[in-house]
Amino acid sequence: MMPTSNLQARKQISQRHTGSTRYAGACWAGLGLALLLTGAVLACRSTGAGPSMPASIEGQRLYVAHCAACHGATGRSDGPAAIALDVRPRDFRREPTRYISTLNGVPTQEDLEQTILSGRRFGAMPAHPHLTDSDVVILANYVREINRLGWVDRLIEQFEEEEEEYEAEQVEAISHRRVKPGEPIHVPYVPSGFQSDTATGRKLYIDRCASCHGTTGRGDGLDKPKDERGRAITVRDLTLGEFRGGIGREELFKRIRCGIPGTPMPAQEGMDNEEMWQLVYYVEFLAGRRW
Ligand code: HEC
Ligand code: HEC
DSSP: OOOSSHHHHHHHHHHHHHOOOSSHHHHHHTHHHHHHHHHHHHHHHHHHSGGGSOSOHHHHHHHHHHTHHHHOTTSSSOOGGGGGOSSOOOOTTTOOOSSOSBSSSOOOHHHHHHHHHHOBTTTTBOOOTTSOHHHHHHHHHHHHHHHHHHHHHHHHHHHHHTTOOOOHHHHHHHHHHHTOOOOBOOOOOOOTTOOOOHHHHHHHHHHHTHHHHOTTSSSOSSSSOBOTTSOBOOOOOGGGTOOTTOSSHHHHHHHHHHOOTTSSOOOOOSOOHHHHHHHHHHHHHHTTOOO
16 A cells, blocks of 8 residues: 555555564553543643643643653553553653754654654664654654653753753743754765775774773773663663664664764764765674675
């Protein structure tokens, strides 16, 4: 059947690449009760809490039905189903989105839509192929709005800590800027005549990546790695090939170029296209995809 929109076309392609998540089955079991609980929590909040929830009623309805069980009624990653997961759901209030295609650390609309549609394989974020295109768009906007409210909280805390005076409009304006995505990076074609070469890839890898990922890629280069909030995380074992942002080469290119916000993994600058592709191929090589 022909896809009827771009979003559906992407859905079909991304499903082919990423499949569904390993953990989703287990998670859905506890979800019925979880939804009832979060629904109740949200209902309480939305009567008394005024502007702390985003404005879109439809966004809120969809969010409660599909996301709140894990991400929490107010986006703080404290939904009842979250406890059962190996990988913590993202806290939309305080944590940046990790798998993105911009250099300013803010996801594009497409990054968010893709996450919602395809989920994050290896990471317990389920795919949502049953949602309509417009539901996905509304949910992506809703998540961004929760991100923005998280910034409002943090900005107010910051002003108060520094005992500075502030106006509500000023906080609103800054918060809107903080969730505005930069230009998505352009993933270039593999240069013509390109030959992947393990020795070149390895040299780049040792210079730029081994300090964290270890000389053999097993993720053992850093002592007690932490995320930006000081919580313990693991550096990915690249030999497992478990790339949450997607297993395609284009996705790997984006991960290396843009880094992973909220974690120590930096964006990479100063490499030409040829070098970037050598690294992408070397990461695939480490993951056991020999060419
Ligand atoms: C079964 C629990 C579960 C449900 C339901 C769920 N998520 Fe997630 N979500 C997660 C987990 C776990 C992560 C962290 C994934 C990772 O780090 O690999 C995550 C991550 C995310 C991210 C961040 C991705 C990134 O690149 O950092 C977004 C955005 C997101 N979820 C949106 C949603 C939305 C919107 C819904 C509802 C349509 C939803 N999630 C439903 C568990 C869930
Ligand atoms: C300062 C430490 C650090 C450096 C340097 C670093 N990384 Fe990472 N990398 C991490 C951490 C931490 C994670 C796990 C992040 C997470 O769980 O979301 C990670 C995750 C990854 C992933 C998994 C992406 C995905 O989709 O799940 C890839 C691929 C990767 N790094 C490749 C590289 C390459 C290639 C380099 C060198 C250009 C590099 N990293 C440099 C810390 C680092």
